[in-house]
């Protein structure tokens with residue numbers, strides 16, 4: 431009995447051990463399976479992530495390519511339009527006789543000096559006399575006389591409307607040109623609310639006015655006349671949204687120029703000669719390159735009266751006089 435009992439005991443112990451062993455085996459295999467499943471799941475996720483990353487990279491590469499292509503297309507277009515401009519200029523024979531004049535100076539360099547402080551390494555004191563808003567039949571002839579007497583050349587920024595309103599002004603324009611002064615573009619109307627609605631440049635109106643003015647100048651000075659120099663009415667720096675118009679002007683080889691000294695003949699009401707000279711001394715403080723803003727339109731008699739003093743002062747200080755191209 432005792433033996434049988436012991437045998438039974440051993441048997442049940444063996445059974446328990448076997449059961450535990452199976453349990454452990456099942457547990458291990460389930461862990462392995464679960465682990466494998468999880469791993470494959472992770473791998474799957476990783477693959478999906480990786481492929482989506484690749485897709486994204488491809489997409490951004492495509493975007494980069496598109497941007498690159500479009501930008502390179504643009505530069506090709508730019509180059510084409512520049513070549514066309516050069517071709518047009520060549521086809522149009524002469525741009526402006528003053529362009530070949532050694533007395534003229536690249537207005538782009540001067541504008542860069544004015545606004546970006548890029549120095550011109552010639553160490554020369556140069557004065558650019560500029561007259562805006564003309565021609566007038568009353569003031570421009572007096573200014574021309576003073577310039578002639580002093581053998582000085584200047585740059586005149588013409589408003590085309592003045593030529594149409596007073597046909598006699600066309601003869602004065604022609605005379606100005608013949609005397610070797612530079613004729614430049616100051617738009618057709620000089621109308622701020624049309625050119626700059628709400629203080630922002632209207633690109634289409636502005637360009638249309640530049641071309642309209644150009645055509646009127648050509649009708650007086652001949653088909654071969656082309657003025658490359660522009661002055662924004664009120665100055666380039668005064669208006670918003672200039673980036674777009676700057677691009678258009680560049681495409682058409684136009685250059686614009688502001689000023690770094692003035693005589694105050696368009697500030698407030700009429701001024702005496704003495705007041706203008708005082709203002710001149712306030713703003714001209716020995717700039718190596720001085721672009722002096724003056725006006726030769728109707729009512730600016732004092733400007734004509736102050737001009738002999740201004741020229742002699744600049745001469746005494748060692749300045750030479752050049753025009754802008």
Ligand SMILES: [Zn+2]
Nearest residue numbers: 562563663664
């Ligand atoms: Zn003006």
